[in-house]
Amino acid sequence: MIDCHVHAVPPNLPGTGALAPLLRQPAEVVAAELRREMQTSGATAAFAMGAWDSGPDDPLGVNATLRVADQVPGLKVIGVADPTRTGDDHFRRVDELLAAGTVVALKGYLGYLHYEPAHPNYRRYYELAARHKIPVMFHTGDTYSPRAKLRFAHPLGVDEVAVDHPDCRFVLCHVGNPWTTDAAEVIYKNMNVWADLSGLLVGTDEVFASEDGREAAAEVGHAVARAIRYSERPNRFVYGTDWPLAPMAAYRDFVRDAVPPEYHDMVFEENARVLFRV
Numbered sequence: 001m002i003d004c005h006v007h008a009v010p011p012n013l014p015g016t017g018a019l020a021p022l023l024r025q026p027a028e029v030v031a032a033e034l035r036r037e038m039q040t041s042g043a044t045a046a047f048a049m050g051a052w053d054s055g056p057d058d059p060l061g062v063n064a065t066l067r068v069a070d071q072v073p074g075l076k077v078i079g080v081a082d083p084t085r086t087g088d089d090h091f092r093r094v095d096e097l098l099a100a101g102t103v104v105a106l107k108g109y110l111g112y113l114h115y116e117p118a119h120p121n122y123r124r125y126y127e128l129a130a131r132h133k134i135p136v137m138f139h140t141g142d143t144y145s146p147r148a149k150l151r152f153a154h155p156l157g158v159d160e161v162a163v164d165h166p167d168c169r170f171v172l173c174h175v176g177n178p179w180t181t182d183a184a185e186v187i188y189k190n191m192n193v194w195a196d197l198s199g200l201l202v203g204t205d206e207v208f209a210s211e212d213g214r215e216a217a218a219e220v221g222h223a224v225a226r227a228i229r230y231s232e233r234p235n236r237f238v239y240g241t242d243w244p245l246a247p248m249a250a251y252r253d254f255v256r257d258a259v260p261p262e263y264h265d266m267v268f269e270e271n272a273r274v275l276f277r278v
C-alpha cells in the first residue's frame with residue numbers, strides 16, 4: 001500500500017499554522033510516529049510534502065522533510081512548485097534536483113497562494129516535470145486557511161493546463177472536495193489528470209468512530225464512488241491520507257469502504273506505481 005499524501009513538516013503556507021502539533025516536534029519524533037503509523041496501517045511507502053518559502057538554499061522546500069525521510073524506510077519527498085519564484089537561477093537548481101531524483105512529484109498550493117494553474121509563473125514547473133517524468137500535484141477544493149481564495153482552488157483550473165501541457169501529468173489532491181463531480185469531469189476529459197483521495201475526512205480515531213464521523217464518511221465515500229464511476233477511469237485515483245490530519249489505519253478503512261472492491265489493488269498501490277514511477 002502506498003500513501004501518496006502525508007505531511008512530515010508544517011507546510012508554512014499563509015494562515016495554515018502547523019496543521020498538527022506533532023509537526024512542530026524534532027525530526028526523530030515525527031519519524032518515529034510516522035514509522036509506527038505506516039506499520040499499523042500497512043503502508044510500505046509514503047510521499048511527504050515540503051514547506052513553502054524555505055529560503056534560497058532550498059528551492060523545492062524539501063530539506064526538513066528529507067531529514068525525516070532519512071529515518072523512515074519507504075518515505076519519499078514531494079517538492080513545492082512555488083509560483084513566487086521566477087528566476088532562471090531558481091529553475092536551473094530545480095532542474096538539477098529533479099535530475100537527481102530528489103523528489104517523486106511537485107506540488108502547487110492552489111487557493112493558499114493566489115495563482116491559478118494557468119498563471120505563467122507555473123509554466124516552467126510543468127515543462128520540467130514533463131521532462132523528468134514526475135507529476136504535478138495541486139491542492140484543489142476546500143482550504144485549511146482563511147487567507148486562501150477558493151476560486152484558485154477549483155479543479156476546473158487544472159483543465160486549462162492539462163490541455164496546454166499534454167506531456168505533463170496533473171493530480172487533483174482531495175478530488176477537489178467538495179467539487180468532486182467537477183474533478184471527475186476533468187479526469188474523464190483529460191487522459192493526463194489524476195486524483196488523490198487524501199484529506200476527505202480529518203480528525204482523531206474517536207472522531208472517525210463517532211456517529212457524526214461515520215455519517216460524514218458515508219457521505220463523502222459516496223462522492224468518491226460517484227467520482228470514480230463518473231470519470232470512467234478507476235486507474236486514475238491514488239490513495240493518500242493527509243496524515244497527521246487523520247490516523248492512517250482509520251483512513252485506510254474509510255477508503256476501503258468507499259472504493260468498490262474490484263478497484264482496491266489499483267487505488268491502494270498499482271496506480272501510484274504508474275503515476276510516480278516507483
Ligand SMILES: [Zn+2]
Binds near residue numbers: 006049242
Ligand atoms: Zn495535505
